[in-house]
Amino acid sequence: MGETLVDDLIEEAHARQQARRAALAEFRPRRALLLGGTGLLLALAGGGTAVQVLSTMVGTPVRIVPVRSVAHALRHAAWHDRPVMAIAGAFVAAGVLLLLALVPGRPRREPLRGTDARLAGGVSRRDLRRALTDAALEAAGVDRARVRLRDGFRRRVVVRAATRYRNPANCADLIRQAVRARLDEFDLMRPRRVDVRLSWRDD
Amino acid sequence: MRIVVGLTGLLLVGAGALALCAGFGVFGPGVAGTAVLSPTVDWYIADHGWFWPLTGAVAELVALAGLVGVAGVIRSAVRRRRPGVDGATRMHARAASGDLVRDVTRAPGVQAVRARLTGTAARPRLTLSVECAPDARPGVVHTVLGGEPVTRFRDSLGMQTLLVAVRYRLAEASNPLDIPSDDDVEVALVPHARRRVLPPEDDGPAPLTDGDAG
Numbered sequence: 001m002g003e004t005l006v007d008d009l010i011e012e013a014h015a016r017q018q019a020r021r022a023a024l025a026e027f028r029p030r031r032a033l034l035l036g037g038t039g040l041l042l043a044l045a046g047g048g049t050a051v052q053v054l055s056t057m058v059g060t061p062v063r064i065v066p067v068r069s070v071a072h073a074l075r076h077a078a079w080h081d082r083p084v085m086a087i088a089g090a091f092v093a094a095g096v097l098l099l100l101a102l103v104p105g106r107p108r109r110e111p112l113r114g115t116d117a118r119l120a121g122g123v124s125r126r127d128l129r130r131a132l133t134d135a136a137l138e139a140a141g142v143d144r145a146r147v148r149l150r151d152g153f154r155r156r157v158v159v160r161a162a163t164r165y166r167n168p169a170n171c172a173d174l175i176r177q178a179v180r181a182r183l184d185e186f187d188l189m190r191p192r193r194v195d196v197r198l199s200w201r202d203d
Numbered sequence: 204m205r206i207v208v209g210l211t212g213l214l215l216v217g218a219g220a221l222a223l224c225a226g227f228g229v230f231g232p233g234v235a236g237t238a239v240l241s242p243t244v245d246w247y248i249a250d251h252g253w254f255w256p257l258t259g260a261v262a263e264l265v266a267l268a269g270l271v272g273v274a275g276v277i278r279s280a281v282r283r284r285r286p287g288v289d290g291a292t293r294m295h296a297r298a299a300s301g302d303l304v305r306d307v308t309r310a311p312g313v314q315a316v317r318a319r320l321t322g323t324a325a326r327p328r329l330t331l332s333v334e335c336a337p338d339a340r341p342g343v344v345h346t347v348l349g350g351e352p353v354t355r356f357r358d359s360l361g362m363q364t365l366l367v368a369v370r371y372r373l374a375e376a377s378n379p380l381d382i383p384s385d386d387d388v389e390v391a392l393v394p395h396a397r398r399r400v401l402p403p404e405d406d407g408p409a410p411l412t413d414g415d416a417g
Contacts, residue, residue, distance in 0.1 A: 026368050035204045036276040038211060042269030049262035053255055074240035079225040084239060088226060091219030098212030102205055109370065112345045119353055121345040121369035131373055134337065187342025 018117030020189055026120035027107035034101050106151055111189040123186060125149055132157060135182035139174040141165050147179070149192070156193040157183065168200040204272035287323040292360065296320040296329075299359040306352035307331070312339025314374060327362050331369045337376035345369065 048064045055062040077084050109122030129147045136145035136159050145161040159179055163171050176196045183192065228235040248254045286293055300318040307316045315334040322328035331348075335341060348369060357365045 022366070026366075030280070032276050032280050035208055036273050038208050039204060039269040039272030039276065042207065042211060043266045043273060044269075046262045046264070046266030046269060050259050050266055053259040053262060057255055057259065071240055075238050077239050078236050079222065079239060080228070080235040081226075085223065085226045088219045088222035091215045092223065093219075095212045095215030095217075095219060098208050098215065102209050102212070112342060112371070114345060114349050116349050116353070116367075118365060119349050119367045119369070121341070121348070121371060123341050123371040123373070127371070127373040130375070131337070134376060185340040185342055187340075187345065 012115065015115040015117060016113075019114045019119065020111070022117050023111035023114070023120035023122065023189055024104075024107060027109045027111055027122045029105040029108060031101055031105070034098075038098065110149075110186070113187045113189045128186065131186075132159070132179050132182055135178045136161055136175050139171065139178045141168075141171050142175060145175070154193065155190055156195050159194065159196045160199075161196065162199045164201060166201045166203075168198055171200075172196045172198045204275050207268045207272050282322055282326075283328065284321060286319075286321050288320065288327060289324070292324065293320065295360055299356050300329075302359075303331075303352050303356045306355075307333060307344070307348055310344045310347040312336045313344055322366070327360075327365045329356070329365055329367045331367060333369060333371050335371055335373050337374050339373065341371045341373075344371065 051062055052064050052067070079085075107122065109124050110128055112121040112123065114121060129149060132147040133145050136142060136147065139161075141163045142161050143164050145159060148158045148160075150156050150158055157179060159175055161171075161175050165171065175198065176194050179194050179196070183194065224230060225234050288296075300320070304316045304318055307313055312335050313333055314336055317332040319330045320327065321330060333344060333348075335344065353367050356367075357363055
């Protein structure tokens with residue numbers, strides 16, 4: 001009996017983990033344009049070089065790049081020359097950008113909790129912000145509210161609200177409760193804290 | 204493709220960093236002042252007959268890797284949008300998606316559902332767009348959807364590995380103070396069969412008659 005329960009718990013945790021992985025993989029940015037563009041550049045550069053080198057070797061050179069003038073310029077340019085340093089810096093910057101593009105980006109949608117590893121559901125950040133803003137505005141005394149979703153190590157919902165009252169009393173708590181309740185209805189896969197920053201009349 | 208891009212990035216960073224180090228004199232002041240294409244390099248190339256064939260081969264490999272990568276990216280993008288399964292499976296999917304849409308539409312707060320089968324037979328994919336009311340609970344809808352409807356859809360197609368991607372959209376809440384337009388009122392109140400037929404624009408709007416009131 002006890003073993004079965006432990007097995008069930010382990011299986012459920014495993015299923016949740018699989019579902020989380022599937023959902024994050026589904027909604028991560030594809031960066032297809034960058035990957036495709038890099039591949040196309042590599043194909044053009046590699047193909048051009050190969051055609052020029054091999055055609056020169058067989059005795060019928062195809063001039064894609066003016067090799068003589070480039071070689072002449074490189075023979076008269078030193079490593080500490082500004083253009084050489086600038087090109088080296090551009091190489092480093094392009095390489096760093098390419099490596100950064102491989103870091104998994106922020107999901108385009110906020111994934112919802114699930115236990116099916118082949119089912120990924122997500123709601124757009126815009127819709128989520130709008131729903132949370134509506135929830136904040138329903139709290140008593142709130143005139144304006146603006147919601148932002150902060151990512152990073154501490155994922156949180158930041159609500160900036162304004163009340164017309166001079167004494168806000170527990171208005172911040174009411175907003176927090178309303179937003180928390182609406183957030184729970186989404187059942188997000190990655191939990192978020194709710195931070196409320198309230199401003200009120202002081203005239 | 205990610206491996207190719209990663210290797211390209213590393214190569215660019217390495218080459219650029221070495222060139223910058225040479226320029227800033229890390230390898231000695233003598234190196235910083237030497238030409239980028241020094242006579243030593245010319246002699247090295249002239250002394251080794253394999254240099255240009257090897258360069259050509261490496262360039263071919265780079266071009267091939269780039270082409271394979273581009274083809275992979277395009278194929279992946281197309282597979283995510285268009286079905287790559289046979290016609291019979293698509294017909295089955297169309298029939299089964301009716302039940303799926305009906306089941307999901309019954310969930311609280313769901314206004315409309317669209318289903319589209321994409322991917323290949325080996326990696327099928329179902330994209331669902333679920334339009335919800337502004338006050339709907341997507342968590343509840345997702346739980347309902349993940350239960351019986353999706354399982355039944357997979358069973359009916361015989362695709363247990365079917366990946367289902369659901370995109371929830373929340374409709375915008377209408378402002379209760381907004382004054383509805385005449386067209387909205389007509390759509391809401393007048394039966395379809397009795398709606399007025401709009402005349403051509405040059406004749407001006409037709410006056411409403413008692414018959415139009417339904």
